[in-house]
Structure formats: structure tokens, C-alpha cells
Amino acid sequence: MVRSPPIDSVGLVTQHKAVFEEPLALDCGRELPRYELVYETYGELNRDASNAILVCHALSGNHHAAGYHSEHDRKPGWWETCIGPGKPLDTNRFFVVCSNNLGGCHGSTGPASINPHTNKPYGDQFPVVTVRDWVRSQASLADQLGIKQWAAVAGGSLGGMQALQWAIDHPERLRHAIVIAAAPRLSAQNIGFNEVARQAIMGDPEFHGGRYYDYGVSPRRGLAVARMLGHITYLSDDAMRAKFGRDLRGSMSFDFDEVDFEVESYLRYQGQRFVQDFDANTYLLMTKALDYFDPAAEHSDDFSAAIEPIQCSTLLLSFSSDWRFAPSRSREILRALLQKEKPVSYMEIEATQGHDAFLMPIPRYLEAFSAYMGNVAREVEI
């Protein structure tokens, strides 16, 4: 941020921490004896607490969705394009909450937190959490904040799946689900990419079975490889072509230690930057939660049976060049909702940016999202 924030930004924000001393029962059969969730809020909660929106983050995201942490902060939160005054999640009208998922590495209880049973970091002893577990913990957060019903739960990618899980698990606690660039479950190819990422991390000798905190190291090289791979799947082939083409940084080096192509330089940089503030165990947990997300599994693979409990209205958005969670995956969700006669709006946005499009200021995307949220706002007493 350079001195004063842009006029359509929420500006300087601070994080809060919610502490839960009641144990949380998890899908894996274990429980967390106590846990903390860090979160941020933007805008103001109205009198009847009817204008609250929960934003769910994606694989590598966190609770810092909008605004700046200090005057020296150069980058705003990850969904700055969509959260702020006059933006789709309009902070003049809504009270927006975003929490760091359990198992995260930015303040919520996670693998680097102290395990009260051992007084050492959890490491590999942190339980494998699921999207349902996250929803469960966020429901407790909603209770603590005095929010009985969200005006909407919104998210892109893994965050969109989480919004969907909210609608299934707590039908009475949200009026709208905003599910962007998501899928009813991962494909074998999606799982394959996640598995390669995990193997890169777990194969790094500095992983030490997940107990690397005890050794004062971290599997940085493996995590960087995982992130580089992720990045390729977030961008469309076209977007990569437009961004880098086959541009050489200089002449061909004929040397493996050198960088030949711009795309290599970009990916290496992304990998190196990522490992500076992301925890490898969290990456494992987030990818596993993605793999396990499958509401249809308990309904003989019938996704429409899985979404039967939904009572809210749903907005589905997808992007034409997204090959990680392609528009066809959103249409699977659409078909199930239509089959069960649930209120649903769907728009496929023409966009060249691939999966990452949900983070980008694409006019048609922001217009559609704003139009829908305008209707949501009209239901609310500001």
C-alpha cells in the first residue's frame, strides 16, 4: 500500500482470534481438544445480524481476504477484487467474515501449533481434516459472532466447495451459496496432481515424516515443486502463452542451473516465494481435504441426492478456460440443483485466465457477481 489505500478498498484491517475450548469431533474419528480460528471482518454487522457473509478460502489462501495489514503492505488480501465498498461483496452493505481454515498455517490451529498432549508442535500428529470439519468449526465461529444465518457463504475453488458443504450441512444457516470455479468432487487427474505434489513434499529428506519443526528445517524444495506444479494448473495454456510465450530470458544456456525461458523463471520465483510463508504440512492437509471432498459418496455416488437438503439459493460461476475445474464441472452441480428444483443461477464467464480467473478483475465476472449480490442485499435490512 502506498500511503493511503485505494478508495474502493476496505483499507487497514486487523485480524481477530476466536478460541474454542470445547473439543471438536472430526470426520477422521479423532477430536481436537481445543482450537483457535483467526479471522478478519470487513464492514459492519447490522442490528439483526442478517447481513453477514462468510468467505471461504482456497488451497493456499488464508483469512486475509481484503485490505492491508499496514501502511507498508504492498499487496492487499487475496480477494481484494471482490470485497470492498461498491464491489460484489459490498462492505457498505455486508459484514464480511473470512477465517483461516483449521490445519492452516496463518494463525488458526494447525500442524505447527502446540499439541496440548505433548507440548510439542502437532506435526504429523495433526488430524487429517475435511471440508465438513471446516464447516463444523466455522459454524462454531458463527455462534460466537452471534450470526444465526449467513446472508451468503461464498468462495472460489476449494472455497466454493466449502460453500456447497455449508449449504448441505447447515441448510437453515445460509440464504445464498456462491460457488465459483468449483466441482462436485475431484477427478482422477485432479487427485493425481495433488498426489504428485504430496510426494514431492514427503520425499524431501527435510520432511522428517512431518516432524521437521523439531529439526529446525522444512521441506522447502519439495514444497516449491508442489507449488510450481499447482501454478501450472491454475493458469490456462492460453494465459501462459500470452504471459510468457516461449520467450527466452537470454540465449539458450545449455546449462541446467540456468533459467532459459521466462516461464521457468516465473515458476521458480512462485515456488521460492511460496515457501517463505506456507507450511508444508498444511499443503498436505489442504490437498487431502480436496481429494476427500465428495458429498455424493454417502449417497451411492448420487450427487443430486447429496444436495437434496439444500434450502438456500445458489449462484454458480465458472470460467471458460479453467481446466482445473472446468465449466462442465460446475454444470454437474447445476444439473443436480435443477433436478431437485433448487433455486440456482449459473453463468459461464468467457475468460482466458484459467482457474485463477476467480481472483481477477474480469468485468463480466464482477458485474454478474455484483448483480446477484445486489439482490442478496435487498433482502437485508441495512
Added chain:
Amino acid sequence: MVRSPPIDSVGLVTQHKAVFEEPLALDCGRELPRYELVYETYGELNRDASNAILVCHALSGNHHAAGYHSEHDRKPGWWETCIGPGKPLDTNRFFVVCSNNLGGCHGSTGPASINPHTNKPYGDQFPVVTVRDWVRSQASLADQLGIKQWAAVAGGSLGGMQALQWAIDHPERLRHAIVIAAAPRLSAQNIGFNEVARQAIMGDPEFHGGRYYDYGVSPRRGLAVARMLGHITYLSDDAMRAKFGRDLRGSMSFDFDEVDFEVESYLRYQGQRFVQDFDANTYLLMTKALDYFDPAAEHSDDFSAAIEPIQCSTLLLSFSSDWRFAPSRSREILRALLQKEKPVSYMEIEATQGHDAFLMPIPRYLEAFSAYMGNVAREVEI
């Protein structure tokens, strides 16, 4: 092989070695003082040496393209579907030659070979070779075999690019180029995947800067990750769905050391099997040769100018579900050839198998390939 080989197999084969004592000048500016190429041949060379076909292998392939090495051999060569009596590359009519590329790890001079200057394995001192270098070395092999002109040079993927390079560099030395599932050059996405693979290998502490032979180790974990990633790009999303779906091996394990999904089990197995007989330095070299392949680069990115020298006829084949080198990439080659009024045939084969389809017994593929090769055979005096 169980006792006797199938009737349409070339049966038991042995490998040959060609030794070249003349230095080979390379694109990188260095030279190899001497080198060896291992190769296999199938069928018989006719009197005027006009029925010879050169087969070029892909990234992880080698000179063993057809037949069996012993009675106990359970798997035939990598292109058994296309080479043999009555097959597209019909060994009753053609004399088929396949050599291991320079830099390989199955007998040709490569990074594990002894560097005559140091009497130690080349390791990281092995020069970065290009597709053009391979063509140069194969031209010397053709001289040694007394083959002035190939009836055809054929290959899939990287092998198809090599066939194209042959047609550009030695227009008078081949009558047909068979270019299957290839591209005029790699996309930024293709290079990105290769770079992730290289980083996985080079980041493995047992890589030792490429000099791991000296330490009696090898970067197996990194190479396995690279291979797993490669495998995902060889299969179509549909093929993976058909093969594995989201089938769990048991129940959800909630344990990162366990295998949850069939696709994970398959990829881990492929990775582990691959590292048993493939050299990591060779993997680096092959991916770099792919990245550098770009005939248009010397012609201001004008691919049609690059293929101007071609005199042979070309058969282009692509597969509908191939997303590594999609049909649109073959059509780029087609357009350039048509623009320069070169004789060319093109067929896009409907196939669900992805990039790997070029190795598979797909009836329409084999029929088209056979029909074309029947015409090639009719030009030859058997």
C-alpha cells in the same frame, strides 16, 4: 514372452552397437570426442538399401522398439503395436532401425558413460544435446549402415519432432516423414511441466549436482516425482476417469503414508518402476531437448519458413484426447506444409487414451498408418 512369440511379432532381437571415433560437433558449441549408439533392427535391408525406416523414440523410450530380448522377457519393445509382420511398419517389407538417442541411458553414449578426458562418468559434464544433434548422430549411423536415403523416418511425440527435424536437416535423405502426436514446438505449459520435473530431480539431495554416480546413489525420489507428473500428462482426463474414477483402495485412511485412491497407487507404482532403469541425468537432457526444439526460432518464428527445405512427403497423425500435444498442434504443422505446397496427409484419430494413444492398438490409427505405409512400400523394390 511366454515360450514362443506371437506370430505378428519380430520375436527375439539383439542389440547392436555402432562406434564413432570422429568427434561430433554439437549445437551447444561443444563436441563429443567419440560416441556410441546402440540400436536394433527388424526385417531385412533390401539390395539397394531403399526399404530402411528409422524409428525415433520419445522422452523415456530407447532403441528396443519391438520384439523380445529373451524367452523370459514379459514385455515387448515400446512400439510393438506398430512394428512387425503385417503391422504398419511391416517387417516383411521394411528394414526398421531404432537407435537410443545420444544422452540416453540404455547403451548409447550418455551422462553415465565414461568421459575419456577424466576417466569418470560424464555426469553434469555431459553436453546438453538437441534434437538436431540426435539427427546428426543418426545420419552418421545411416552412413555406417550404408543407408543413403530412408524410405521413412517415423516417431511419436518427441520422436515425431525428430522425424520432422530429419526432413528439415537432410531433405534428400528421406522420402517420408511420419510425425505422430507431435508439435512444431513446446508451449509455455509444456515447458512448465518439464521444468517442474527437472526441479524435482535437481532438488533431490542425492542429485549431487548431477555427479551422483560418484556417490553410488541416484535421485530416485525426484525422478519418481518427475515420472508421476509425466504420466498425468500422457493420459487424458477421460482415460484416467475410465481407468480409476475416484475408486478408493479401501476406506479413507486419514493417513498420508497410506494410499487412498487407485490413481495414487498407479502413479506411485509407475514412478517406482521407472527409477529402476532410467537415469535422472538422461531425463534432464531429454526434457531440455524437447524445450529447445523450435525449428522456427531461426526463421523469426515463421514455422513455414523453417519447413521450406522439406522434400519428403509427410504423414501427420494426432489423437483427439491428447492434451499434451493436441490435434491443434499437429494442424499447425499441417498448415505450414500446405502453405509451402509440400505433400502431406493428416488424420485426427478419435481416441480416449490421450497422448499415450500413439503406443496403443487403436484400430483406426493402425489402419490409417498401415494404408500410408502400404503406399510407401509400393515405391520400394522388395
